[in-house]
Amino acid sequence: MAQKISRRKIANYIADGIVRGDEISTLLNQAAAYLIESRRTREADLLVRTIEDALEVRGTTIATAVSAHALSGDLKQAIARLIGAKRLELREVVDPLVLGGVSVKTPSLQLDATIKHKLTVLREAKQ
């Protein structure tokens, strides 16, 4: 029986490959195949987060930005400056339910400046 490889090691392997410029889809297929073979598919989400952590350590930050309208280039640069990443991979999500503003989430940072969040905070301030 093959030795179980830790999620951290898999993530480091994939992150190193991405940084080297290997084909991302190939790396992900390998990781997916390993998870299926070792019956650890339930760890897929956790593995993705761990890969993001590993990439951030290596200077590449994967961020998710949620806004009511599509972000302009200036805003993306402003977000990159805010995060302070050498290289930023921004995953944009347009969700009208946030009403306005932006929510940025990285492995080490979470900023929710949406109007929806502000209203939620306001409602939570009820006595």
Added chain:
Amino acid sequence: MKDSALLFFANASEAATKDSDMFASIGIDWKVLLLNIVAFLILLWLLKRFVYPPLVKMLDAREKDIESARQAAMESEKHAETAKAEIDKLLKEARGEAADIVATAKAEATDALEKATEKSKAQADHMVAQAHDTIEKEVLAARKTLHNETIDLVALATEKVVGASLTAKLDTAVVVEALKEAK
């Protein structure tokens, strides 16, 4: 006494003989007169012998009874006076005691009234304090409710207004402002 009576009768008989003619002339029969006198004397003797002594005895007894009654009445009067004096004394004492009792009762009533007044005042103060406390709590609850309802209304209105009127340009401004604040 018997001798004197016989002498009297003899003298009377002699006088009667002498004076028979004189009595007859005025219409008096000396024999009848003599008989009446004898009957009178016998009656007098009988009365003195049998009637007067018990009568006197009865009168003496009666007098004695009256004297006893008088003495008893005087004793009773003395007793009554003594009793009256005693009653007056007792009444005086009773009045004094009654006055003391009334004074004590008045003092106790005054004390009880003061205590009741103080208790009522304390209860009233407590009730007023409770009422103030209740009112204050209700005001606070009303303010809280108003505050919460205002927040709900503001949030709801903001959602409605912003959702309908926030353009991409305005949203960009909001995002820029948010990123500035985040720095």
